[in-house]
Every structure is written in structure tokens, then in C-alpha cells.
Amino acid sequence: MTSPMSSRAAERLRSLPPYLFARIDELKREALSKGADLIDLGIGDPDVPTPPHIVAELQRAATDAHHHRYPSYQGMIELRAAGAAHYERRWGVKLDPAREVLVLIGSKEGISHFPFAFVDPGDVVLVPDPAYPVYAIGARFAGGRVAPLPLRRERGFLPDLAAIPSDVAAAAKVIWVNYPNNPTAATAPLSFYADLVAWAREYDVIVASDNAYADIYLDESDPPPSILSVPGATDVAIEFYSLSKTYNMTGWRTAFACGNPDLVGGLGRVKTNVDSGVFEAVQRAAIAALTGDQACVAEMRRVYRERRDVLCGGLAAAGFDVVTPTATFYTLVATPPGHSSIEFAGRLLSEAHIVSTPATGFGAHGEGFVRLTFCAPVERLAEAVRRVAKLSL
Numbered sequence: 001m002t003s004p005m006s007s008r009a010a011e012r013l014r015s016l017p018p019y020l021f022a023r024i025d026e027l028k029r030e031a032l033s034k035g036a037d038l039i040d041l042g043i044g045d046p047d048v049p050t051p052p053h054i055v056a057e058l059q060r061a062a063t064d065a066h067h068h069r070y071p072s073y074q075g076m077i078e079l080r081a082a083g084a085a086h087y088e089r090r091w092g093v094k095l096d097p098a099r100e101v102l103v104l105i106g107s108k109e110g111i112s113h114f115p116f117a118f119v120d121p122g123d124v125v126l127v128p129d130p131a132y133p134v135y136a137i138g139a140r141f142a143g144g145r146v147a148p149l150p151l152r153r154e155r156g157f158l159p160d161l162a163a164i165p166s167d168v169a170a171a172a173k174v175i176w177v178n179y180p181n182n183p184t185a186a187t188a189p190l191s192f193y194a195d196l197v198a199w200a201r202e203y204d205v206i207v208a209s210d211n212a213y214a215d216i217y218l219d220e221s222d223p224p225p226s227i228l229s230v231p232g233a234t235d236v237a238i239e240f241y242s243l244s245k246t247y248n249m250t251g252w253r254t255a256f257a258c259g260n261p262d263l264v265g266g267l268g269r270v271k272t273n274v275d276s277g278v279f280e281a282v283q284r285a286a287i288a289a290l291t292g293d294q295a296c297v298a299e300m301r302r303v304y305r306e307r308r309d310v311l312c313g314g315l316a317a318a319g320f321d322v323v324t325p326t327a328t329f330y331t332l333v334a335t336p337p338g339h340s341s342i343e344f345a346g347r348l349l350s351e352a353h354i355v356s357t358p359a360t361g362f363g364a365h366g367e368g369f370v371r372l373t374f375c376a377p378v379e380r381l382a383e384a385v386r387r388v389a390k391l392s393l
């Protein structure tokens with residue numbers, strides 16, 4: 001007998017970090033098997049359905065046989081134009097739909113493929129820590145070397161560009177940023193992006209900005225900026241915009257990349273060789289989302305605001321140190337003294353039947369926090385607060 005196939009896995013698969021949530025998953029299964037009433041605040045997946053006008057457009061478009069054939073690689077020009085119009089309306093950014101916008105099968109797809117276009121084996125990729133894991137994994141899959149950029153609470157979870165050693169900056173090919181941020185929920189002011197563009201020009205580094213939570217802001221008077229609104233940003237930057245969170249469309253897999261035409265084009269060339277685009281009926285629905293009435297998005301923000309106030313207000317009143325967000329549907333809660341992130345998450349699960357995510361799952365600098373989402377109704381969040389308040393920590 002030969003050895004099991006798993007031992008023949010490629011090095012890139014074998015070198016993936018261990019699955020940090022295994023212990024939490026085990027505790028979750030155990031609690032469920034005992035019939036526990038679990039409150040799952042672990043996943044960042046909107047619980048509210050996609051707005052009906054978007055669903056109706058998919059239904060209509062799915063019956064149109066024009067859409068049953070292979071889609072174009074770059075995405076329908078109408079969707080690229082709708083993406084460009086969204087950037088102009090939202091940020092005053094003008095984009096050429098033909099050269100500066102590329103449709104993606106969800107932004108995860110684009111984020112993971114981007115390094116295949118611009119990272120050679122051994123190239124340095126600067127990745128925030130903690131962060132959405134796909135930046136680092138995509139870079140490693142392309143053979144890149146990941147250099148972590150610590151995000152610290154005392155700096156508003158913004159990376160300290162001045163602290164990047166000049167030899168690391170000089171060797172860097174790509175820097176990833178993500179604001180509004182997962183998992184910290186921090187937002188970046190426009191001045192940060194202006195500094196970043198200047199830094200990227202100085203060291204000749206590509207800026208890849210993940211703007212998946214752009215429209216999930218909780219203060220209507222202060223919508224977060226896009227890096228592309230910095231003058232000259234399109235010389236150095238590509239941005240990833242997702243419809244997943246804005247329109248509660250996580251299952252639909254639709255997003256776009258935009259910005260520098262060479263960066264957008266390079267990613268497009270990779271994609272031409274590995275996928276065949278998004279079902280056109282889904283693209284039609286995405287057009288309906290981007291060009292239709294945006295009242296549904298404002299209403300969703302109101303829902304998240306109410307939930308944030310119940311969860312964060314309740315936990316703070318119970319004595320927890322909570323990082324109250326102004327964007328996204330995440331909140332970090334500092335671990336009580338004497339607990340690691342994983343221990344605190346374990347106690348929340350076994351004693352309060354609340355699923356959280358230890359922030360170390362997003363990188364070593366997540367230690368000291370668990371992440372809770374508010375993708376659950378207000379009554380469940382209020383119940384979660386009651387349960388946590390009763391814990392003796």
C-alpha cells in the first residue's frame with residue numbers, strides 16, 4: 001500500500017496554518033449535541049435576506065436564454081459601468097468601466113488571485129495582523145513572503161507606515177489594507193490613505209485595498225472614504241469592492257476590482273486562465289442592486305446600528321472592555337484578565353452558549369480579543385448580553 005494521498009499534498013497546502021477554530025468547533029458540536037440554545041456570533045454573514053427587487057431581477061434574468069452561455073471574462077460592461085457609477089456617486093471617483101473595472105466571483109476570489117498576477121516567488125507582501133486570512137494565504141500560494149504589519153488598538157488599528165523598516169519597504173511588492181476593517185471594525189481617515197499613497201510611491205509598492213465593508217457604516221454623517229479618492233491613487237492602487245455585505249448578497253458571489261488599469265488588467269489575465277466569470281443573470285441582479293433604490297442599504301445600516309447599541313452598550317454596561325464600532329458588523333471585546341483569546345472564546349461557548357471568534361484566528365496581534373458579530377436579531381443579542389453578564393470572569 002502506498003501512503004495516504006494527503007501526505008502527497010503540495011507544499012503550499014501542507015504549509016497552511018493549522019485550523020485555529022478546531023477547538024471551538026469541537027465545543028460547538030458538543031454543546032449542540034446536548035441541545036444547547038447556541039447564539040452564533042461567530043460568523044460574518046448577514047442574516048437578513050437580499051432585498052426583493054434584486055431577487056426579482058435574478059428571477060427575470062435567469063429566464064433569458066442570452067444569459068445561459070459563457071459570460072465575458074471581464075464581466076458585462078453594464079455591470080462594470082454600474083460599479084464605476086457607484087464609485088462616482090459615493091466617492092466622486094471617475095473610473096473607465098472598460099479598463100478600470102473587473103467583475104469578480106466575490107472579492108475573496110479576486111483577493112486570492114491577485115498575487116498570481118503581481119507576486120513572484122520570494123517577493124515580500126505586507127499584510128496587516130490581525131486580518132482577513134486570504135491576503136496572507138493568497139500571497140503564500142503565489143510563493144510570496146508575508147511580512148506582518150501589526151494593527152494596535154492604541155493606533156486605532158491603523159498600521160504604522162513609518163515603523164516599516166526601509167529594507168522591508170524596499171523589498172515589498174504589495175501592501176494590503178482593509179478599512180472598514182475585519183476583525184477590528186476600525187475605519188481609516190482619508191489622511192491615512194494619502195500617507196499610504198505617498199509611501200507606496202516612495203517605495204514603489206502596489207497598494208491593494210479591500211473595501212468589502214465600504215457601505216456598512218453606522219454613522220450616517222460619516223461614510224468611510226475610499227483610497228481611490230486620494231488624488232493620484234490610481235497610479236498605485238487597486239481596490240476590491242464587494243456586493244456581499246452592502247446588499248446582503250454573500251451567497252451570490254459578486255464583486256468587482258477597480259483602480260489602476262494595469263493592476264486590474266493583470267488580475268483579469270489570471271482570471272481568464274482560471275475561471276469563466278459570473279453567471280450573467282447574477283450580474284443583472286448586481287446591476288439592479290447598484291443602480292436601484294439605495295434605501296434598502298440605509299435601512300440595513302439602521303438595523304446594524306440598533307444591534308450594535310444593544311450588544312456593545314449591554315456588554316460595556318456589564319463591565320466589559322468593548323471596542324465599539326462605527327462601521328462593519330463586528331465588535332472586539334477585550335479578554336478578561338488571565339484569559340487568552342481562545343480561553344475566553346471557550347468559556348463563552350461552554351458556559352454561555354455563545355459562539356465567538358478568538359481574534360488570534362486573524363493573526364497573533366489579535367491576542368487579547370474575541371470578535372463578536374451582530375448578524376443576529378436584537379432579541380438574541382440582548383439574550384447574549386444577559387448570559388455574558390452572569391458569567392463570573
Ligand SMILES: Cc1ncc(COP(=O)(O)O)c(C=O)c1O
Pocket residue numbers: 044105106107108109132178181182210212242243244250253254255
Ligand atoms: C475583509 C473581508 N474581505 C473580503 C471578504 C470576502 O467577501 P466576498 O468574497 O463575499 O466578496 C470578507 C468576507 O467576510 C471580508 O471579511
